[in-house]
Amino acid sequence: MANCFNLEYASLDHSKWRNLPPPPGFSSFAPNSKAPAKAQTAAATSSYASLKDKRAWDLAISPAKSLPMQAFMLYMSGGGVQIFSMGIVFMLLLSPFKNIAGMNAAFAPFAPTTANVKSLKVLPLQKIAYIACNLLTLAVGLWKCRSMGLLPTGTGDWLAFESRAMAPELSLQ
């Protein structure tokens, strides 16, 4: 059980800490206990992969998890157009786009292979789920906008752009 919680820093391939020089007065030393066994390493690797996969899924659905909290905040902020409600609505509207834009970087640590970690093709299912969840957040934001009357859906919102020509007849009065 305790084994599960071993911290395996070694697996962090791209950690910048790994290439740091040792502090002055310390010599680099290799751990004297050699890797216990190859089988054990393989098991660790596979559990590590599944762990990454799980974490990737966690990340994919994290926007959906925060939705209830955000909905509660929306409810609390009220229907008026005020600074707080506007802040929350902006957050709701902007964060999905920000998340989707930074999606590849966010999923990079969970990539199963070291090559091409930032490619869109890595972890496709998770990414689709991630996009869907973000869209869900966006939808909530838009729904809030609509309920606040900020979406130009009615004809009244486009009235200013309507124009009329002159009447063909001329009546003098």
Added chain:
Amino acid sequence: MCCLRQLFLVSLGVTAWALHESDVGMVDWNTKLIGVPHDSPHTAPVFHGDYVLAATNNNVLAALNATDGSIVWRSIYDAEDPIMAFSHHDNSVSSLSGPGGSTLRTYDLETGHLILEKQLHSPVDGRLHEPQNLGISLLRSTNPSLNSTAYLALTNGDSVTHLDETGDTLWTWNSPDQGSLVLYSHLIADPSTVYLVGLAKSFASYTLHVTTLSATTGELIASVNIPANIKDERSKFVAVSSQTGPTTTTCVNWLEDGALKAAVLTPDLKGQVMALPGVKYDRISDFGLSTNGQFLAIKEGGAAHVMHFDAQAYSLRPIWEFGDAAPSQVQSDSHFVGSLGRDGQPRVARVYWSNAHNKAIHQTLTINLSEGKASASGFAFPFQTFDHGVVRHVAFDGSSTGETHENTRTLLTTTTGSIQLWQHDKMQWVREEALASIQVAEFVELPEKKVVMSHAVMDEEGYFERLQRQLSDAKNLPQYLANFARRFATGSYATVTTSAASSSAEDTLTRDAFGFRQIIVAATPYGKLFGIDSSNGRVLWSRVLGLGWAAKVGGTIFPTKMFVTRTVSDLEGPQIVLVTQRRADNSLVDTVLFHVNALTGDDVREEHQSIPRDLLQGLDAVMGPLVDVFMLPNENRTIVMLDEYLQARLYPDTPSAQAEFESFVPSIHLALRTDVPGQRQILGHQLTLNLELSQFYVAYPTWSLSLPPKEEIRAIIPNTRGPVASIGKVLGNRMTLYKYLNPHLTLVLTSSPPSSTCGIYVLDVVKGSIIYHASVPAAGGVCDMQATLTENWLVYHYFDDEFSGTGESKGNRVVSVEFYEGDGPDDKTKSSELSSYSNKTLHISAYEQSFIMPHGITAISPTLTKFGVSMKDIIVANRKNSIQSIPRRLLNPRRPKHKPTSEEQEEMLVQYDAVLPDDARLVLSHNYEVANVRRIVTSPSLLESTSLVFVYGLDLFFTRIAPSGTFDVLSENFNKVQLVLTVAGLGIAIMVTKPMVRRKWLRERWY
């Protein structure tokens, strides 16, 4: 609860606008007027001490201060209660008014308080005579024994009423044969007897009829026909009385074939007819001294005799002859007026215009009866005939005359409607009373202040010359900089509540920062055109309209319409064209145009302005009356006049205007009313050219409005055209009600006497289709509807005197109607660009709601702003003599009958309440009395929020109103000083802390 709701409503309505006391006199002005005085004998202006009493054409009885011309008091009579006669006595003024002289009123001379009001007979019993005040006379007699005054009133031409000071009737005498051939017109009283003198009709001529009554009981003493043979109804007869001691002797004088005859009246009416042989007279007239025994007789050659009746000697003789009184090439007809001097001796003033001196001549005749001597002396005074026309009536203050003419006071009433008081040859004051009957008025914008270059740039200009010129151009720079600094620091900008009047000494005609200062050009039926400064009500210029060829025969000019043909944005500067109908005294009617520069009053058609200015001569555009006149909406703003043959005549009649007009012709549609009495109808017309018939385009009828029989057109009110900011009304649920913006809509008011109803129609004048029609009851058979149509909004007012059951009441109603396209929200037919022949023009939905108005109204108008974005309020003049605005929010026809839902609240709709609040905060006219308003003219200013309002009727009133609040200017309590200080403080703080921070950073680097 109801009260609370009303309060809430009103507070909603007036948050935008309520007149502050500090704004009174700054944003508004008010000119109190009395109207042009009557000049018929019983009602002509007279001096009474230091007062001038006058009854006017606007049906006002007024007392003016003779020293400065201010109104001491005035009493406005109803239109159906015309002033027939007034008389003054000690410190009270009495009047007889109404048909036949039905009502007696007495006012305190100094305050104008009504002391006594008494109906002598019912107004419906009043008989009409020609002239109107014939047979009506009012006498004040003093009863020395009772030390009180009494009234003797002759009314209806046949009854005499004797009242005491408190208005109790002492006796009444009615002619036994009422309505017979005898019509009494003169009333003379002495302490014991009342003499009634009148004309009796006999075969081919008139005879005199005299009746005497006992002054104490009113019993008939005698009634006698004097065998006079008066042929000429014009000269009639003169009754003079002369007092010798306690007795009064009366003498009636008349002309019979040019011979002057007289009869001395005694109570028993036994006397002889005397004749003055030898001299042939043309006419005789009473000139104000009839109670003193003098009258005027004009000889056939034109010489005027002052006749005197001597009661002691029973003799009648001329005591003075004005030999040269005949009108001729060198002088005009003379006005004679008599008055008693301070010494009780008669004075006669003669005023005439002398062409030789180009001045008016005043002659005073001083008569000393006891010595039997008379002497005349005169002086000339510089009457401005080109500014004030011709003298029409003269009133003379005999008590002001002395040894010299220094204090001689004369009051002139001129044909242009001005009242002038002259003391010797100096004009003390002048009142332009023609402004009380303005016919048409328009706002004209003023140009911006221009920076004038000191001189034009020359080609060969040396370096030093240029430097010198530029230095001289820059001489105002320090002042400008100082002003700028002051403005910047203190924030003393032009604000919306300051007066728009120019404060600088040199009064150039330039607009103020917000365009509140404009010129109101107003035309009056007295042949005078005025340019009024809208910032303070001062008359900037005035022109007398010339009669053209009709000057030889005389005539009147009646303004029909006024057009602003050029505005400030045009190169030529603002110009107006006044279209008038000139009715010459030989009954010829012409259409005359006056084309005037609105800033100066100069004639545009004239190249060189004569100085001093002559009469403004017009252009006889059409020989004959005019049917209607329009302005084309083209670049030239050509005026199209339709003459009586419906030919379209153009002004200016240039080839380019003609070409433009021809390009418009196929699309032009007109609605004309046919003024045949009994069948006043409205016909639609188009124009066509048929060279066989006429060289002009001729209008031919295309449609007629089929009204029920006997229903007559009363008024056609064109749509108030202004810019339309929004073509729809957005509802709370974001749907749109598209406004019905048919540009051809016109309001037609009708009356239908058989059914006792009034009709209101909204017509499409292109096709003649009725968009909206309502029929309302005519209160008392009179249609007195007021209506206005702006964009898609119709507001009309009527008095409802019908009530069918409990819970209903009669009262003033205001109905607000709005037209929208299609069946409901989001249904659009694009009405503003739709051809009127399309079926969809009638596809509309109307919302209407009716409200109860606390007062009747006499004029109604919507506000008008530059872009039409601000809300439109309705401005009304009510019968309380005040000007009031009704907020659009209260008049919205879509006000819900229930508690407003959230969507309706979003539209700012408030719950329907039948009663429009009578709130003092909605009154625009402060506590001024703005009486008998005929029209309200609104005009946009340069601020979108603010609309200018000019009201005319008897009085003039001007104010400005911001229906949606002054949203486009900084609030006046904005603290500019605080802002400047804060910014400056922050700047200083930055300057102080910047080196400190820099030092700190440096230190951080090191340690």
